Amino acid sequence: MQIEDAVKCALSADRLRTYENAVADLDTRSAPLELYLWNARISAAFLIPLHIGEVVIRNAVADALTRIHGPRWPWVQGFADSLPSPTSGYNPRRELHRAAARCATSTAQVIPALSFVFWQKMFTQRFDVRVWSRCMDAVLPGADPTAPRHVTRAHLHNDLEQIRRLRNRIAHHEPIFARALDEDYAAIQRVVALRCTRTADWMAGHEGVTPLLHRRPR
Template sequence: MEDAVRRALSEERLRTFDCAVTCSTQCTPLELYLWNARISAAFLVPLHIGEVVTRNAVSDALTRIHGPRWPWVQGFEDSLPSPAGGYDPRRELRRAAARSSATATVIPTLSFVFWQKIFTHRFDARLWSRCMGQVFPGADRGMPLHGIRAGMHRDLEQIRRLRNRIAHHEPIFGRALADDYAAIERVVKLRCPRTAAWMAGHDRVRPLLRNRPV
C-alpha cells in the first residue's frame, strides 16, 4: 500500500516529508503528508472568512470616499499604482470593471493582492485617514493610523503567502502556523470582533496543531 501511494504522489513531492521525518519523529512521511493536507484543509475556513471580510471592509472604505460605484470612478482608478513591470492593480481593476456592471460582482473577481495593495502608505491620506475608525472599529484607537494600516499590510502578506502555498498543495508544516492563524484572527477582529469570536468557535486549525507530528 505505502509503495503504491508513494508512486502515485511521486518521490519528488514526498522528498520534503522524508527529510522532515527522523528516527525520533513519531510519524512516517506519509502520516506527515496526510497531516499537512488536513491542516491545509482546516485553514480554508479562516482564510475564506479573512479574505471576504477584508475585501468587504475595503469596499466599504472606498464606498465612503468614492461612492457605491467606486470601481468605475476615474479618480480611484488613477490613484492605483500602474508599474511598468510586475503586478498592476490599475489594469486589474479596469479589466474587472469592464466585465461587469455591478460593484458586488466586481469585488470577488479582484485578486487577494489587489486588496492588500490598498493597505500601502499611498492610501493613508487618500483613504484611511478619512474612514479607518468607521471601517475597522476593532482597531486600537490609541495606535497611530499608519501603524494600524501597516500592521494590516504585514498580516495580509503573511496570509497571502500561506494561501498561495495551500492553493498549490505545497508543504506548510514547517511554517509558524499558530502565527498564521493569529494573523487571520487579527484582521477579522479589526473589522468585527464578534465575527472573529464566531470564527474561533468553529476553528479546526488549533486542535490539529496540538497534535502536530513534527
Template sequence: MRDRHLIHRSFSAERLQTYEAAAARMAGHTHAFELYEWNMHISCAFMLPLHTCEIVIRNAVADAIALRHGPAWPWQDGLRLSLPGSAGGYNARDELRRAAGSCSSTPSVVAGLRFAFWQHMFTQRFDQSLWSKTIQRVMPGSSDPARQTRARTFADLERVRHLRNRIAHHEPIFGRDLDEDLTTILRLVRLRCPHVGQWMQIRQTVSALLIQGPSRFTPPAASPCPNAG
C-alpha cells in the first residue's frame, strides 16, 4: 500500500495500535491497515441486519404495548407509571415522557424512542403485565413459553446493542464472534417475521466478508486521491 505513513498519521498511531497487535498475531498474512479496512467494511455490512433488527423489534414492542394500552399508549398514565423511574442509570419513564411531549402521533414517538427503551421492555417486570398475552401475537416466530422468549430476547438485544454501539463509535469488532452476532440478529428478526428474516439473510453481505476474512479481502476499486494544490 502506498503512502502508509500518511494513512498512519491521519488515523493516529493510538487508533492503529489495536490493529497492529492483531496483525502481528496473524504471522504477517495481514497488514494492520488492511485489517482496519476490513473492520470498516464488515461494520458497514452489519448496518443492514442491524437496521432490520431494530425496526422490526421496536415495532413488535409497540404493537404489544398497543394491545395492552391502546393506540395512544405514549400518553397513557398506566404505561408511564409501569415504567421504572431509573434502572442502572437509564430512566425509561423520563424517556417516554420526553418523546411523548415532543411528538403528536404514536408513530413519531416510536421513531423517537431509543434502542435502550425497547430493550428495557423485555425485562422481567413486564412478564405478566405485557408479554404473557401478547408475545405470541407480535412475535409469531416463537414456539417457546412467553417468559423464556422474553428473557432470551433481552439477552440477544444486549448482544446486539453492544455490537451496534461499537460500530457507531468506530471501534474494532474483528475480535468478536461475528458469526454469532449475525445469528443473533437473524434469530430476533425471525421472531417477528420469518419472511423478513429470509429477506434479510438473502441481502446481507456480512457472511461473504466473513468467508473472505481480512487476509483475502479485496476492497472496491477507488479513484486515486488528487494531488493537493
C-alpha cells in the first residue's frame, strides 16, 4: 500500500476529500496531503496568537467588571442579573453561576473557567451603558479616542466572532485553508492592540502564522 493510501485510510476518505477537491479546483500541482499538512501546521501556528488574544480580552473584561462591581464581581448579584438568561441556547448567567460555584471564592479561578463566548457576549449592545461607557478608556487604552465607544465595542464584538469561529474550527481539527487567514490574524492583532499595543507588537514578533501564509502549497 502506498503511503498516501495508508494515510488516507487512517484519516478517512471523507476527511481527505475536502483537500482533494481543493487541489482539483485550484488546478495546482500539490498533492492533497501537502495541503492537509499545511492546514495542520498553520492551525498549530494560530494557537499562540489565539492564546494571547483570549487571555488578553478576558483580562480586559475582568478589569472592567472589577472597576464597576469590585474584585468579587462573579458573586455580585447585580452583575449576574445584568447577564442574559434565555430559556434555550447559550445562557451566560447560568455559566457564571456554575463557574462561581465551582471556584467558590477565587475570582482568578473563575476567569479561565468561563468560555470564550462568555467574554464575547460582554461586548453586546446591552453593556454599552452598564460597562463600556464607564471604563472603556481605562481597560482598552488602545481604542481610538475619537471613535464613539459603542462603535469600538461593536467592531470588537465582530472581531471576536471571527476569532471564535476560527478557534472552533481549529479545536475540532477542521479545514481552515479556505478562510482569509491573513484577516483572521489581523483581527487577533487588533483585539490585543486595544488592550496593549506593546503586547501586540511582542506577539507579532513571535507568531508563526505570517511566514506560513506565504508557504501554502500551490
